Amino acid sequence: MKGKKIGLFFGTFNPIHLGHLVIANHMAEFTELQEIWLVVTPHNPHKKKSSLLEDHHRLELVYRATENYEKLKPSDIEFALPQPNYTVKTLVYLKEKYPNNEFCLIMGEDNLRSLHKWKNVEMIIENHDIYVYPRVQSSHDMHGKYNDHPRVKKVDAPIMEISSTFIRKAISEGKNIQPLLQPKVWEYVDLMNFYK
Numbered sequence: 001m002k003g004k005k006i007g008l009f010f011g012t013f014n015p016i017h018l019g020h021l022v023i024a025n026h027m028a029e030f031t032e033l034q035e036i037w038l039v040v041t042p043h044n045p046h047k048k049k050s051s052l053l054e055d056h057h058r059l060e061l062v063y064r065a066t067e068n069y070e071k072l073k074p075s076d077i078e079f080a081l082p083q084p085n086y087t088v089k090t091l092v093y094l095k096e097k098y099p100n101n102e103f104c105l106i107m108g109e110d111n112l113r114s115l116h117k118w119k120n121v122e123m124i125i126e127n128h129d130i131y132v133y134p135r136v137q138s139s140h141d142m143h144g145k146y147n148d149h150p151r152v153k154k155v156d157a158p159i160m161e162i163s164s165t166f167i168r169k170a171i172s173e174g175k176n177i178q179p180l181l182q183p184k185v186w187e188y189v190d191l192m193n194f195y196k
Contacts, residue, residue, distance in 0.1 A: 002100065003098065003099075003100030003101035003102060004034040004035055004101050004102070005032055005033050005034050005101075005102045005104065006033065006034065006035045006036070006037055006101050006102065006103050006104065007024075007027050007028070007031070007033040007035070007036045007037070007104050007105070007106045007131055008036075008037050008039050008075075008090075008091075008094075008103055008104065008105055008106060009023070009024050009027070009036055009037065009038050009039065009106040010039045010041055010087065010105075010106075010107075011038065011039070011040070011041060012040070012041050012052060012058065012164070013038065013040055013041075013058050013061060013062050013164070014051070014052055014053055014058055014164050014168070015053070015058070015061050015164060015167060015168075015181065015185060015189055015194070015195075016038070016058075016061050016062050016065045016164075016181075016182075016185060017162050017164060017167055017180050017181055017182075017185075018160075018162060018179075018180055018181065018182065019160030019161070019162035019163075019180075020038070020065070020160075021065055021066070021069075021072075021182060022157075022158055022160055023106070023133050023157050023158070023160060024036045024038060024066075024069075024072050024106075025069060025071075025072065026133070026155070026157040026158065027106055027131060027133075027155065027157065028069070028071035028072060029071075030155070030157075031131060031153070031155055033104060033131065034071065035071050035072075035073055036071060036072050036073070036106065037073045037074075037075040037077075038062050038066060038072060038073065038074055038075060039075045039077060039078060039090070040055065040058050040059045040062055040074065040075065040076055040078070040079075041078055041085060042055050042078055042079055042083065042085060051168060051195075053194060055076070055079055057192070057194070059074060059076050059079075060188060061185050061188060061189070062074040064182065064184035064185050064187075064188055065182045065184070065185050067184070077090065077093070077094065078090055081093060086118075086119045086120070087105070087118065087119075087124065088118070088119055088120040088121075088123055088124055091103060091124065091127070091128060102129075103128060104128055104129040104130065104131055105124070105128055105129075105130045105131065106130075106131045106132075106133070107130060107131075107132055107133075108132070108133055108134075108135045109132055109133070109134055109135045110135050112130070112132050112144050112146060112147065112152065113144035114144070115130075115144060115145070115146050116144065116145045116146070125146060125149060125151055125152075126151075128151070129151050129152075129153055130146075130149075130151055130152050130153065131153050131155050132152060132153065132154050132155065133155055133157040134154075134156070134157065134159050135159065136159055136161055162180050167180055167181070167195075168195045171189070171194070171195040171196065172195055172196060
C-alpha cells in the first residue's frame with residue numbers, strides 16, 4: 001500500500017494563531033505534501049516552560065483551529081515520547097509506526113540557518129525532505145550550511161509576522177487580539193482565561 005507524503009509542522013502552538021494556519025494550509029495546497037500534521041511539542045529543550053499552557057490545552061487549541069481543514073491534522077505523537085524531545089527520535093518513531101508514509105519537515109528560514117546544531121542532523125537530512133517557508137529577515141542573513149542542500153525545498157509561502165509571544169503579551173495587557181486567532185481558538189483562550 002502506497003503511503004502519503006506528510007509534512008510535520010512542529011511547534012509549541014502556545015497559542016496556535018492565523019500565521020500557523022496560513023503556512024500549514026499553504027504547504028497542504030501548494031506543495032506535493034498530502035497532509036500536514038501540526039505536532040504539538042510537549043516541551044522544547046530550548047524554551048522556558050513557565051508561560052507554556054499544559055499540553056492538552058494546546059492540543060485542544062490545535063484541534064479547534066484545524067477542524068475545518070481536511071488536510072491539517074493535530075498530532076500529539078510527542079506526548080508519549082521521552083523528554084526532552086528531539087526531532088530525530090520523533091522521526092524514527094513515526095517511520096516505525098507508519099512505515100508506508102514519507103515524512104518531511106516544515107520549518108522557517110531561521111530554523112534552517114541553525115539546523116546544523118540539531119541532534120543527528122545528518123541522519124535527518126539524508127532521510128527527509130525539508131520544506132522551508134520565508135521569514136522577514138533579509139535573505140543574505142539566511143545562508144546556513146544546508147541552504148542549497150538537494151533535500152531542502154524553499155516554498156514561496158506568505159510571510160507571516162505574527163508571534164505567539166506577542167499574542168500572549170497582548171492578552172496579558174488586556175488588548176483585543178481576536179483577529180489573530182481562529183474564532184474557536186479565541187473562544188477557548190477567552191473562556192479559560194489563558195495568558196491573563
